[in-house]
Amino acid sequence: MRNRLSQVAWVLAIALAMSQMAVADEHVHATVPLTAPSIKIDINPEARVSATLSGALPPPVLCGTPAVLSVKIVNRGFVTAALEAEFVGQFEGALLDFHPQPLKGVPNELRTLRITLMKPGPVDLTIAFKAHNEIPDLGGRDRIHFLMGCLPDVRA
Amino acid sequence: MKSVHSSVTRRDILIWTGGAIVTMRLRPALASGVTEISAQTYFAGVKRALEALEKLGAPVAAADALQISALGAQNDSASIDASEKILDHYSLATLAVKADGSAHWTVGGAERTLIEQGWRLFLIRISNPASRSDNLLISLGTGDVHGPGHMGGAGASRAYLPDSLSQAPRIEKMWLMSQVYETTPLIAFGQELQTVPLTGIPVEYRVIQLFSRNAGRRSSTISAFVLSTKPDRFRGLSHLEIDFECLASRTVTLGVLDVDGRGCVASLTIKDKQEQIYPPQSMRLAPDMFFQPQIYRADGETMRLPDGEYVVEAKRGPEYLVTSQNVIIDSSRTRMDIKLERWIDPAMWGWYSGDTHIHAAGCAHYERPTEGVAPETMIRHARGEGMSIGDVLSWGPSWYYQKQFFTGHAISPAAALEHPELQAANNASLDPRQTPEDRETLLRYDVEVSGFPSSHAGHLVLLRLKEQDYPGTKIIEDWPSWNLPILKWARSQGAVAGMAHCGSGMVVESRELPNYDIPPMDGIGTQEAIVDVTHGVVDFLSGCDTQPLAELNAWYHMLNCGFRMAMIGETDWPCLTGERVGVGRSYVRLEERPVDDSGYEAWVRNLQKGKLYCGDGRSHFLDFKVNGRPSGDDDLMLHRASQVTVEALVAARLEHELPAGQQASKEENWNSWHLENARIGSTREVSVELLVNGSVAERTRLVADGKPKPIRFKTLVSRSSWIALRILPSSHTHPVFVLIEAKPIRASKRSAQWCRSCVDKIWEVKSPFMRESERPAAAAAFDHARATYDKISSECEIA
Numbered sequence: 028m029r030n031r032l033s034q035v036a037w038v039l040a041i042a043l044a045m046s047q048m049a050v051a052d053e054h055v056h057a058t059v060p061l062t063a064p065s066i067k068i069d070i071n072p073e074a075r076v077s078a079t080l081s082g083a084l085p086p087p088v089l090c091g092t093p094a095v096l097s098v099k100i101v102n103r104g105f106v107t108a109a110l111e112a113e114f115v116g117q118f119e120g121a122l123l124d125f126h127p128q129p130l131k132g133v134p135n136e137l138r139t140l141r142i143t144l145m146k147p148g149p150v151d152l153t154i155a156f157k158a159h160n161e162i163p164d165l166g167g168r169d170r171i172h173f174l175m176g177c178l179p180d181v182r183a
Numbered sequence: 184m185k186s187v188h189s190s191v192t193r194r195d196i197l198i199w200t201g202g203a204i205v206t207m208r209l210r211p212a213l214a215s216g217v218t219e220i221s222a223q224t225y226f227a228g229v230k231r232a233l234e235a236l237e238k239l240g241a242p243v244a245a246a247d248a249l250q251i252s253a254l255g256a257q258n259d260s261a262s263i264d265a266s267e268k269i270l271d272h273y274s275l276a277t278l279a280v281k282a283d284g285s286a287h288w289t290v291g292g293a294e295r296t297l298i299e300q301g302w303r304l305f306l307i308r309i310s311n312p313a314s315r316s317d318n319l320l321i322s323l324g325t326g327d328v329h330g331p332g333h334m335g336g337a338g339a340s341r342a343y344l345p346d347s348l349s350q351a352p353r354i355e356k357m358w359l360m361s362q363v364y365e366t367t368p369l370i371a372f373g374q375e376l377q378t379v380p381l382t383g384i385p386v387e388y389r390v391i392q393l394f395s396r397n398a399g400r401r402s403s404t405i406s407a408f409v410l411s412t413k414p415d416r417f418r419g420l421s422h423l424e425i426d427f428e429c430l431a432s433r434t435v436t437l438g439v440l441d442v443d444g445r446g447c448v449a450s451l452t453i454k455d456k457q458e459q460i461y462p463p464q465s466m467r468l469a470p471d472m473f474f475q476p477q478i479y480r481a482d483g484e485t486m487r488l489p490d491g492e493y494v495v496e497a498k499r500g501p502e503y504l505v506t507s508q509n510v511i512i513d514s515s516r517t518r519m520d521i522k523l524e525r526w527i528d529p530a531m532w533g534w535y536s537g538d539t540h541i542h543a544a545g546c547a548h549y550e551r552p553t554e555g556v557a558p559e560t561m562i563r564h565a566r567g568e569g570m571s572i573g574d575v576l577s578w579g580p581s582w583y584y585q586k587q588f589f590t591g592h593a594i595s596p597a598a599a600l601e602h603p604e605l606q607a608a609n610n611a612s613l614d615p616r617q618t619p620e621d622r623e624t625l626l627r628y629d630v631e632v633s634g635f636p637s638s639h640a641g642h643l644v645l646l647r648l649k650e651q652d653y654p655g656t657k658i659i660e661d662w663p664s665w666n667l668p669i670l671k672w673a674r675s676q677g678a679v680a681g682m683a684h685c686g687s688g689m690v691v692e693s694r695e696l697p698n699y700d701i702p703p704m705d706g707i708g709t710q711e712a713i714v715d716v717t718h719g720v721v722d723f724l725s726g727c728d729t730q731p732l733a734e735l736n737a738w739y740h741m742l743n744c745g746f747r748m749a750m751i752g753e754t755d756w757p758c759l760t761g762e763r764v765g766v767g768r769s770y771v772r773l774e775e776r777p778v779d780d781s782g783y784e785a786w787v788r789n790l791q792k793g794k795l796y797c798g799d800g801r802s803h804f805l806d807f808k809v810n811g812r813p814s815g816d817d818d819l820m821l822h823r824a825s826q827v828t829v830e831a832l833v834a835a836r837l838e839h840e841l842p843a844g845q846q847a848s849k850e851e852n853w854n855s856w857h858l859e860n861a862r863i864g865s866t867r868e869v870s871v872e873l874l875v876n877g878s879v880a881e882r883t884r885l886v887a888d889g890k891p892k893p894i895r896f897k898t899l900v901s902r903s904s905w906i907a908l909r910i911l912p913s914s915h916t917h918p919v920f921v922l923i924e925a926k927p928i929r930a931s932k933r934s935a936q937w938c939r940s941c942v943d944k945i946w947e948v949k950s951p952f953m954r955e956s957e958r959p960a961a962a963a964a965f966d967h968a969r970a971t972y973d974k975i976s977s978e979c980e981i982a
Contacts, residue, residue, distance in 0.1 A: 072579045072634035073546065073642075073758040074687065074707055104951055105639030106886075108688070108705040116227070129705060132639060132952060151227035151384070160690040160730070161706065165547050165761050166474060167238070172231065174224065174383060 057076065064099035065135065066171060070130075072163045074104045077168040078154075090177040093141035100136040105130040108159040110142060115153040115170055121147035123154065130158075144177040187733050202407040211808030220385045226255035227264050229270065232306060232388035235364055238478060239390065243273055263653075267386070272337070275305035275391060276423060278321075278407050280381065281311035281341040284418030285405050285904050290425060297359075297395035297429040298489045302463040305381075307363070307389045309380050317418060318369055318378035320408040321423075323393065324359030334628050359403045359427075364390035364465065365422055371410055380409060392418040392465055394474045398431040418969040432490040434612050438520035439497075442528075446482025446618040448566040448598070449523055450763065453488070461488055470560040470598065470613075474547045474761040481598065483616040488512050499522045500506055500536075500569035502528060502798030519763055526836050526889040530571075534770040534796075535777055537572025537786060538565075540631065540644055540683055540725055540753030541764045543588070545580030547757040554581035556601065558588055562895045563598035566624040568765040571777055571938040572786050573626050574646055579634015582659060589651045593625040593783035601934030623776060625783050628783040631683055633707070636664040639952040640945075641710035642683040642723050643669055644753070649789050658900040664954040665961050666711045670720035676949050679722045679750065679791045684755055686729030689737055696732050697739045697877045699933055701940050704948045709737045711949065713941045716746045716965060717971040727752035727767025727798060727856045728759045737879035737941075742918060743906050743934035744975045745927045749917055751790060752797035767856060770803065772815065791817060798914025802835035802860035802869070805891055818920040824901040827921065829873055831908055836889035858887065858913035873898060874907045874918075876930035902980065903928045927978075935976035942968045 062171065063082030064115040069075050088094045100110065112125040123142040130136060144150060157163045230250060236242055243251075247269050254262035274291030281287070286946045307321065361451070366377035379389055386643075395401070402424055411418040441447040453461045464473045471478045477496075490513045498505045503722045503918070504524040510516075510971065529536065541564075544555020565573035572593075575583040590652050600606050606613050618636050630645035630651050636659070643666055653672060654661050663669055673680040688706025691698060704710050708729065712721045726734035739816045740752050753766035760766055772794040789795065794815030810827050811817045819827070835858055852859055860871040867888060872895045873881040881896045900906070905918035920928065929935075946965050953961050 028342075071546070072638055073684075073709075073755065073756060075546065103634065104707060106707075107639075107948055108703065116230075118223075134934065149221055149224050151224040151382075153227065159705075160733075161687065162729075162759055167234075172227070178573065 028033055064097040066096060066098045066140065068098060068100045068105050068110065068156055070100065070104045070110075070158065072101045072104050074106050074158050075112070075164040075169075076156045076158055076161075077164050077173045078156045080173060081169050084173060084175070087176050087178050089180045090144055090147055091180065092177070093122075093143045094177070096140045096142065098138045098140050098183075099131065102130055102132065102134055102136065102140060102181045104158075105132045106130050106158050106161075108161065110138070110156060111159055112156050115155050118150060121150060121152065124145060124172065142175060145176060147177055147179045149174050188625075190376045205814040209235050220260075222258040222260065222901070224384045225386060226251075226258070226266070228382065228384050228387045229266060230255065232390060235390045236306075238464070239304055239392070240464040243460050244457065245271075247272075257930075263386075268765055270306060270308070270388065274308045274388075276425065277308040277310055278314070278319070278421065279310040280317070280319075280409060280419070282315070282317055284317060284409050284411070286314065286319075286409050286419045286421040288405060288407065288421045290423065294628075297393055297427045298431050299395055299398035299432045301432055301461075301487065301489065302394050302465065304390055304392050304459075304463065307391050309379075309389065310385065310450070311380065311383070311387070312385050314383040314385060315409075316381050316383050317912045318367070318380050318410040320333055320376055320378050321361075321363050321389075321391070321406070321408060321622045323361035323391065323405040324403050329898070340674070349750075357398040358401065360394040360404075360881050362392045362394075362465075364392060369410070369488040374981060376410075392463070395427070395429045397716065398429050398500045400426065400428055402426040415597055430491075432487045433512060433517050434485050435488050436483065436518045437480050437486050437713060438518065439480060439484075439618075440520075440522050441499075441620060442523060444524050445620055447499070447614075447620040448479055448481045448524070448563060448618060449497050449521060450477045450567045451521070452476050453486075454494050454496075454537065454830060461493070462486065467758065469549055469556045469601055470563045472547075472761070473549075474757060475763065477763070479563045481563075481566075481616045481618050483618075485612050485614060487612045490514075495519055496519065499523055499567060501768075502526065502536075502569060502770055525835070527834050527891075529770055529802060529803050529805060530776060532804065532832070533772050533774065534803070535568070535571040535769050535773055536765065536768045536785060536800065537574065537576040538570055538754050538756075538765045538768055539572070539790075540767075541565075541573055541575055541729075541756045542578065542584045542631075542758060543575050543757065545578060547761045548581075548745045549956055552602065552605075554584040558594060558596050558628070559599045559601055562594075562596055562626055564625060564764050565626060566598065567764055570624060570765045570768070572783060573624070573764060574644075575626055576631035576644065577626050577628065577651070579638075579659060582634070586651060589628040589630075589648075591649050592780045593627045595620070595622050595625050595778075614746050620777050623747050625777065625779075627783050627787075629678075629927045632662070632666070632669055633683065633915055635659050635662045636954070637662060637666045637669060638707060640666045640949045641685075641688070641712060642707045643673075643679055644723075645669075645673045646679045648673065648678045660799055664952065665949070667715050667718060667720070667961070667964050668957075670715050671718070672820075674720045679787050681721055681723030681725055681751070682709050682712045683707070683725050683753065684729045684759060685699035685712070685724040685737070686731070686733035689733040692728055692738075694732065697736050697934070698732075700938050701937070701944050702733070702737075704944050705940070708733070709947055713737065713741065713938055714945060714968040715966040716741055716748060718964065721746075721748050723749040723751045725751050725753045727756050730854050731856055732853065734773070735915070740931075740934040740937050743876055743928065743930035744938055744972065745929060747793070749790060749793050749795060750797055750915055751795065752799075766799065767797070768800050772813070793917040796916045797855045798910075799858060801837075802833070802861075802887070802910045802913040803891075804820060804831055804833055804908055804916045804918050806830070806832040806917045809910055809921060812919055814907075814917040816918050818922050820925060821900065821921060821923045824923060826897050826898065826899050826908070829896040829906060829908070831871075831894050831896065831916075832891045833871055833885055833894055833908075833910075834864060834889060834891040835861075835869055835885060835887035835910060837869070837887040839867055840865070851910045856912045861910055861913050862887075869910050869913070871907050872911065874909060875900065876928075878932075902926070902930070904930060904934075912968055929975060929979040930981065932976050932979035932982050935972050935979055939969060939972035939976065942972065
């Protein structure tokens, strides 16, 4: 019974999230297109990688299902090594999957990063990026952090 | 528009994901306190705040940091309560943002002590039980520092106040100023405001930095405005009067003496009993860098410090011992005397150090009010690290600004202030002084071809240029799209040229040295040099700042093919590291100390000849000879296979034990040059290895106690060979070349085949980036390289 109540609460939470999304949309349209990549990576001529949040994150998905984040890569270093992403710290029940293919070395590329959360509830994620076998950026500019959550699968 | 993105993004994140979820889960819980906050999100935010304090030179007490770290590992509600109690000691105030958007300040538990004419850092606690996602505008004092000049984009995340000319008059009018660290710019009310976006976490911490002009007991008002998500509307605001005790600060004179009693420039790291660094890193001005804890000061210069007890750590590059002393500053004690101590002076054996790859702009550097810093700043850093030579390379970022400093000559300017009016406004109290040793350090402005069309093929370091613009070019984009034409142009004007950070793109799985894996060629290191060396235009590979094995492997293979080039030391400061200039160095042998333009000419000429060793400066080959022949001299000619005598005077210095907090890498994990990684087990010994054609022929153990010790090997040379010594990963000599019957070195067919395969790999990876118009010439040059290596391979007797 308690589980059932909990699931109902989550459905209400989703509904609230959707209603708030409309508020967010109103603001977003005035500033940044919703299609803007979630993350922007800048690789400088010395192959140092910096990362910023540049657009909206995708809406929450069901727990156990990957949320797909678009990543724009501005490559000013002609780097053709693989771009790597990893969690900073341990996040129980969170999985990260990033495009493993080497960069093409072209000025602009678009990749996707998948984050799968297994458990509902907010989690504060930090992700660091670097080019394979290169030294990370100085000053912590290689990382981003944000809150994520997933929706419980009520069918389960 | 751009400035709004990040706040929107954060808001989106909160509203779409955590916001609703947090709201639903935590709203009931928060009515009774903070104990039901998600521990993971709470501690993630706390960790970032503490990291920010540490980065800014004002860490929380070590015991508190440890305890919070342990609490974070517990990850439960009790740990949050305990953490809150600790953090209260560092919190200036708490801002409670209520469900309706109104806000209310209360005073925190931090000791409200400021420093006259200095900066202090505190935490601001933000309580947000309703998980609102508004933006906050926080200010404290008679004015805040919002306005033009904020550092953004690729610049470091830091306070921008002292580095903007327009702010100086404002500083003079205010007794108290504030700057919230890592704000998000938001356009509202027709202007750009530096705001704090609420993350939605019920309790979060931010860092606020306060500057006090005056001493004594004073008060000011802290204000918070809650900005509505609707444009240009406040949802709530709160003010709170806070009183402060502002400690008097004093002008402290520094006495900085070298071992011979002469005044000089040294590196000083000054901390108080709470480990806070002076001057605070966040509010520095050139010549002090915000990304370094240390400052560089000359004998007789001054700085401002409040009364108190300090630990002053002094050093001057790797040849000096680190000295530490406790100093008390009060009304009767306003002077610090620092007497430097050396453990080695390679100049006594004729070796003079230089770093041929440092930058005055780009990467971590200041971007305002100028694009990077001027020679007056760079020379201070080079002197403070005890270097004879610093090659300051202009490159893509800030190229059009920095190239003004190129003169085609070595310079040794006074370490004057670039912006004295800013220093005065920021109360840096720095009156530059010259020292008797100043002329012993030279700068030479030259070029790194990085951020140019050919950079994909590996970055070039061009030294001793007469002209810095490639013929017929006006802008960077006009330059060639591959390296060989640039190397030929450099050679034609008498320059000395090679590849920067040579290990980049050369890392392979094998941990053998030499190894025969073909590198991915996906970086910006040696790469095209393997082709260009067959055209006779590569003078050196420049390393000591990337993975040692990746740097050395290609060098060994090319030496085995009979090519002559040096391995030199560089830092690529502040791109590969912001630690200091001279992390990687070349020690070049000269008859006399290099001074003036002629001194630089002699230094770089001997570097080109191979009269050098390179490394981290923690170990030294003071007198390396094969049958009495030093490197860089004529080849040693033998009539037949013979035993040769290798002698050297070698010095290295490790502490008796691995210093606390320092970790040595095991051999298979060597990623950087540092003598500590060469320590054998828990001993104070390192291994000195004799190389013949890149393979270890002999090795001996050396006690790294700092005292020069003679070593001697005898080894059979059965064919033309190169012989060198190394202490990996700390230092490496240039080879002595031994020719038998005047035959060229053809040491290894596999090395030639490796180089040949690399040519194909480089063409595969790099040729798509070359301009169509330049590709035929490049293809011909690559074909030449293939033919050369095929020929060398056929001439090798040894597999």
